Amino acid sequence: MEEGKEDSVGGNVKVICRFRPLNEREAITGDLIGVNISDDNKNISLQSSTESGEPLKFNFDYVFRTTSQQRQVYEISAKPIVEAVMQGFNGTVFAYGQTSSGKTFTMTGPDLENPETMGVIPRMVTTVFDMISNSDPYIEYAVRVSYCEIYLEKIKDLLDINKTNLKVHEDKTKGVFIAELTERYVAAETDVYEIMKYGLENRNVGSTNMNSQSSRSHSIFLITITQTNNRDYMAKTGKLYLVDLAGSEKVGKTGATGKRLDEAKNINKSLTMLGLVIYSLTDGKSTHIPYRDSKLTRVLQDSLGGNSKTALIITCSPSLYNEAETISTLRFGMRAKAIKNTPKINREYTVAELKLMLAKCREEMAKKDRRIKMLEDQLKSLGGKVPESYVKEIRDDEEGEVEAQAENNKNEDYDEIIAELEDVRTKLTEEVKISKRMETEVKDKMEEVNLCNGKIFQLTQEIKSLKDKIPDSTQNIQDRENLIERLQVTKEALESERFLLNQKIIDLEKKIGEKDAEIHEITNKSSSPGQRNSVNNFKDLLKSEREINSGYQKEIQQLRQNVSDLLNKKCPESRINEIMKDEIGRRERDKWVDERKKIILDLQTRIDKVTELEIALDDAKVNCKALESYMSEGERSLKKKTDTLERNLEQLTLMYQQLISQKSQLGVDKQLTEKRLNRMTDRNKTLEEENSRLQMLYETAEMKIAQLSEESFCNSNKNSRVSIGVMNIKKTIMGGNPASKRPSVILAKNPFSEE
Numbered sequence: 001m002e003e004g005k006e007d008s009v010g011g012n013v014k015v016i017c018r019f020r021p022l023n024e025r026e027a028i029t030g031d032l033i034g035v036n037i038s039d040d041n042k043n044i045s046l047q048s049s050t051e052s053g054e055p056l057k058f059n060f061d062y063v064f065r066t067t068s069q070q071r072q073v074y075e076i077s078a079k080p081i082v083e084a085v086m087q088g089f090n091g092t093v094f095a096y097g098q099t100s101s102g103k104t105f106t107m108t109g110p111d112l113e114n115p116e117t118m119g120v121i122p123r124m125v126t127t128v129f130d131m132i133s134n135s136d137p138y139i140e141y142a143v144r145v146s147y148c149e150i151y152l153e154k155i156k157d158l159l160d161i162n163k164t165n166l167k168v169h170e171d172k173t174k175g176v177f178i179a180e181l182t183e184r185y186v187a188a189e190t191d192v193y194e195i196m197k198y199g200l201e202n203r204n205v206g207s208t209n210m211n212s213q214s215s216r217s218h219s220i221f222l223i224t225i226t227q228t229n230n231r232d233y234m235a236k237t238g239k240l241y242l243v244d245l246a247g248s249e250k251v252g253k254t255g256a257t258g259k260r261l262d263e264a265k266n267i268n269k270s271l272t273m274l275g276l277v278i279y280s281l282t283d284g285k286s287t288h289i290p291y292r293d294s295k296l297t298r299v300l301q302d303s304l305g306g307n308s309k310t311a312l313i314i315t316c317s318p319s320l321y322n323e324a325e326t327i328s329t330l331r332f333g334m335r336a337k338a339i340k341n342t343p344k345i346n347r348e349y350t351v352a353e354l355k356l357m358l359a360k361c362r363e364e365m366a367k368k369d370r371r372i373k374m375l376e377d378q379l380k381s382l383g384g385k386v387p388e389s390y391v392k393e394i395r396d397d398e399e400g401e402v403e404a405q406a407e408n409n410k411n412e413d414y415d416e417i418i419a420e421l422e423d424v425r426t427k428l429t430e431e432v433k434i435s436k437r438m439e440t441e442v443k444d445k446m447e448e449v450n451l452c453n454g455k456i457f458q459l460t461q462e463i464k465s466l467k468d469k470i471p472d473s474t475q476n477i478q479d480r481e482n483l484i485e486r487l488q489v490t491k492e493a494l495e496s497e498r499f500l501l502n503q504k505i506i507d508l509e510k511k512i513g514e515k516d517a518e519i520h521e522i523t524n525k526s527s528s529p530g531q532r533n534s535v536n537n538f539k540d541l542l543k544s545e546r547e548i549n550s551g552y553q554k555e556i557q558q559l560r561q562n563v564s565d566l567l568n569k570k571c572p573e574s575r576i577n578e579i580m581k582d583e584i585g586r587r588e589r590d591k592w593v594d595e596r597k598k599i600i601l602d603l604q605t606r607i608d609k610v611t612e613l614e615i616a617l618d619d620a621k622v623n624c625k626a627l628e629s630y631m632s633e634g635e636r637s638l639k640k641k642t643d644t645l646e647r648n649l650e651q652l653t654l655m656y657q658q659l660i661s662q663k664s665q666l667g668v669d670k671q672l673t674e675k676r677l678n679r680m681t682d683r684n685k686t687l688e689e690e691n692s693r694l695q696m697l698y699e700t701a702e703m704k705i706a707q708l709s710e711e712s713f714c715n716s717n718k719n720s721r722v723s724i725g726v727m728n729i730k731k732t733i734m735g736g737n738p739a740s741k742r743p744s745v746i747l748a749k750n751p752f753s754e755e
């Protein structure tokens with residue numbers, strides 16, 4: 001067929017009628033409409049249950065019975081359209097019918113990817129990619145898809161929910177189009193399904209009494225296929241509109257109220273406008289077609305009476321209950337069948353093609369110049385001269401011819417070329433705009449990715465350092481446990497020593513009591529006044545010694561108390577438990593052990609001193625006995641004894657002083673130990689705080705990782721929709737390329753998943 005020229009074959013809108021099976025509700029009564037379908041599946045004879053007289057007659061391109069299969073419907077109604085689109089025609093397939101009559105079932109099908117039940121749209125997509133993979137390898141294809149809906153007289157972009165009120169424009173080369181409608185490049189069937197699913201999620205559906213998932217809007221799925229022949233650089237673009245209209249329902253039957261009622265009124269209004277346009281197109285009288293009276297008719301302007309090959313599928317219920325709607329639908333179909341379209345191949349001059357044309361023109365002119373020159377030379381050689389008048393005539397003729405040619409060209413080609421050039425320029429500007437936008441989008445995305453990578457790196461470092469700290473903490477805990485064990489042992493040893501010390505003190509007290517008794521006895525035995533005197537002196541001495549002794553005892557008692565206090569204060573069970581919790585440095589723990597050792601040593605020394613005291617007391621006892629035996633020997637010997645006693649006393653005093661200084665030293669030690677304990681407690685607190693901070697950091701890091709992993713997973717899912725929502729990189733497919741049968745959108749691998 002000649003390019004750019006009207007398709008003489010099948011300019012009329014094709015109308016296909018499909019009856020769906022009875023649904024559950026209708027099957028209860030089982031009453032069927034009185035329909036008779038001719039054997040050639042083209043004519044319907046309908047005997048109305050309400051009107052008597054002749055049956056109503058309808059004629060369509062094909063009538064599908066209730067048992068029809070999705071594949072059959074596609075082959076007859078839509079496949080010829082998609083084949084035409086692949087030749088560069090515009091095509092439209094749209095479904096019309098009352099609510100729940102099977103429009104969506106026919107157009108989309110219950111499952112996009114089920115080969116049995118998939119509807120017209122997915123089957124068309126399959127055909128497109130099949131044809132691409134079977135075409136010549138020097139043909140380059142670019143397939144773009146858009147998805148929108150008309151809801152309450154507003155065009156909503158289903159691939160970008162922010163675009164809620166798109167405008168319809170018209171231009172000489174593009175025809176009627178929706179401005180700023182999102183277009184996504186696709187390279188495989190699965191890309192298209194992804195986009196369809198994404199768009200379907202954004203669609204307006206609502207339940208009516210007649211259908212639980214009723215379409216409340218008209219949906220338009222647009223596939224644009226541009227093919228460029230890389231040999232002659234010719235380009236063609238075919239647009240395929242796939243329209244699922246909202247149900248043509250009777251408001252009363254659907255039980256619609258409130259918002260649903262508004263919707264229903266609006267749907268009915270736009271469908272009435274569609275009917276009016278069809279009526280105006282077919283009544284043979286109308287000079288004005290009211291395309292602009294509704295968004296739906298405006299968008300479908302080319303599909304109805306314009307540059308498009310169009311198929312209308314009317315869907316009907318076979319139930320008697322829906323007889324009125326079915327008759328109305330059949331009448332609508334009959335009207336639409338009379339619409340004449342003027343489809344033409346949308347040929348585009350590519351820049352290369354225009355250059356070729358220019359080169360051809362130049363060559364032609366050069367040829368002509370050469371011929372003129374040759375003729376002039378011939379004339380000259382014959383001695384002749386081209387007469388002025390003739391030259392003038394020729395010039396005039398040529399000029400006239402050139403002008404006429406130019407006029408002709410201008411009329412025939414140049415207008416078109418200029419328009420094409422204009423179109424190419426607009427397209428290039430648009431593409432530049434798009435690529436600039438894409439560049440910024442890619443840049444933004446890259447920045448985001450870099451940011452994410454930075455975060456991941458930082459978190460990984462944090463986790464690493466936390467992990468490094470774990471063995472240290474484990475070692476600390478182990479050390480603490482060891483220290484506690486050692487302290488426990490030390491405590492037990494100290495307690496047993498304290499017990500021994502107590503025993504010795506008790507023994508000492510007992511011995512002092514005995515000594516007292518002995519002295520009393522000696523006093524009573526003394527008879528002579530000199531002796532008594534000496535004895536009395538000695539008694540005084542002993543008394544003072546006893547006083548000193550009792551002082552010693554008090555001191556010892558005090559010391560004992562101090563030791564016990566020290567033990568209780570320094571190492572009570574609770575303290576040990578506290579220490580157990582502390583994270584003490586090894587050096588400090590060792591110091592503490594040394595302190596303990598010192599204290600034990602100190603105690604040992606003191607016990608030794610007490611033993612020495614005991615020995616001294618024993619000596620005193622011996623002296624007393626000696627005094628007893630020497631009493632009779634006179635004062636001299638008594639004096640001697642007294643001296644010995646005095647010496648003993650001096651010794652005892654010295655010991656006492658030593659004990660006092662040791663006691664004060666012990667007090668200082670105690671203070672020091674207490675200070676150290678405080679320091680250790682503080683350090684422990686700091687360590688505990690640090691530990692809980694680290695723990696928190698670790699938990700935050702883990703949470704962040706989980707969050708990042710989730711974000712990354714979401715991003716990878718989002719990325720899998722790159723062609724849907726974020727970036728739209730031009731994908732070209734070479735003819736004969738089987739890759740177009742495979743998915744081109746690959747899900748990014750989740751870096752945190754096990755796999």
Ligand SMILES: Nc1ncnc2c1ncn2[C@@H]1O[C@H](COP(=O)(O)OP(=O)(O)OP(=O)(O)O)[C@@H](O)[C@H]1O
Pocket residue numbers: 019020021023097098099100101102103104105106110211213214215216245246247248315
């Ligand atoms: N040819 C068919 N074979 C089997 N089931 C069908 C057929 N046509 C429609 N159905 C079923 O009938 C119900 C209604 O169909 P569908 O949703 O396609 O109607 P609709 O015309 O698109 O309705 P609405 O205008 O409310 O969106 C669905 O459950 C669908 O599966």
